Amino acid sequence: MANHGELVPLIREGAPPNVELIGAFPPEEVPDKSGIDGCIGYWFPTEEEAPRLRWIHCPNAGFDDLPAHVLRSKQWTLTHGGGTGAVPIAEWTLASMLFFAHRFRTILQYESERTWHKNRAVELSGSVLHGATAGIIGYGAIGRQVARLCKAFGMEVHASLGSTGKTQRPTYRTEGTGDPDGILPDFWFGMEEFLDVLPRWDYVILYARVTSGNENLICAESLRRFKRSAVLINASRGALIDENALSAALKEGLLGGAALDVFKTEPLPADDPLRDAPNLLLSPHCSPEGHWYQGEIRASMKEGIRRFAAGEQLLNVVNGE
Numbered sequence: 001m002a003n004h005g006e007l008v009p010l011i012r013e014g015a016p017p018n019v020e021l022i023g024a025f026p027p028e029e030v031p032d033k034s035g036i037d038g039c040i041g042y043w044f045p046t047e048e049e050a051p052r053l054r055w056i057h058c059p060n061a062g063f064d065d066l067p068a069h070v071l072r073s074k075q076w077t078l079t080h081g082g083g084t085g086a087v088p089i090a091e092w093t094l095a096s097m098l099f100f101a102h103r104f105r106t107i108l109q110y111e112s113e114r115t116w117h118k119n120r121a122v123e124l125s126g127s128v129l130h131g132a133t134a135g136i137i138g139y140g141a142i143g144r145q146v147a148r149l150c151k152a153f154g155m156e157v158h159a160s161l162g163s164t165g166k167t168q169r170p171t172y173r174t175e176g177t178g179d180p181d182g183i184l185p186d187f188w189f190g191m192e193e194f195l196d197v198l199p200r201w202d203y204v205i206l207y208a209r210v211t212s213g214n215e216n217l218i219c220a221e222s223l224r225r226f227k228r229s230a231v232l233i234n235a236s237r238g239a240l241i242d243e244n245a246l247s248a249a250l251k252e253g254l255l256g257g258a259a260l261d262v263f264k265t266e267p268l269p270a271d272d273p274l275r276d277a278p279n280l281l282l283s284p285h286c287s288p289e290g291h292w293y294q295g296e297i298r299a300s301m302k303e304g305i306r307r308f309a310a311g312e313q314l315l316n317v318v319n320g321e
Contacts, residue, residue: 044070078318083141083172084296085288090145092287096259101127130154135201138208144179159185172300198225206234216242223249235261235287250277261287
């Protein structure tokens, strides 16, 4: 994440003389800012402390743990950095799919043991993405870019219908990526149909926010509906998965594998049962990290400042999500 000093020129460049913006990142102490119109960062005053405040932008995509009064306030518009990591996270997702389809774990084992196969058609038999079916739960910025990549590989895509239907809500998007109009999926499903369509998928891909209705969506019941060869992929929220049930299902061979970049407890404890589960690719919550992601965070902030200063509709508005 960019620090405050790096963002000051960007903020000052985009703000007109009559609009006062600040950048605030912990643990920096923000002094009296009663004249502030907008804030980029993590300064969460009360409405009384900042009577002019009309916009707070949190650079990260997550906003689940923000103070309740910030989420509820009607005084300011709250936005987040969703979409900035869509490209690298989608590529991490496809890399995970290829890891399992082309048996890279076994290949790496052969490499580390300095051995050679006796019969590659038997010992190193893999699969292909072409013709496989991906079920995407959460068809937002990341899910739509995953769909774009899946279609390029010749896959069938099933996507969940969210609150806005097939069309994406106003969200930051890297030009030329994603599926804003919802034209890529071959099949749409509502979450009430989830257990019925789940057995059709070769890849179960989670990119949903956690709500009271989908916590532990992947549980013992749903895992029993997986294809035995299916792979579960999650780089959204750990709370979407009952991790004990997943660990048990992998040991029983109820699914072909799983790739996880997020967990209920982070860092993942060294003695966590997941670490002993077979066919599990553990990634330490790093799927978006890199220069691309940092550049997109800055680009998202710059676009937000431009829209705010011009009085245009802001992107990634939290209110109502």
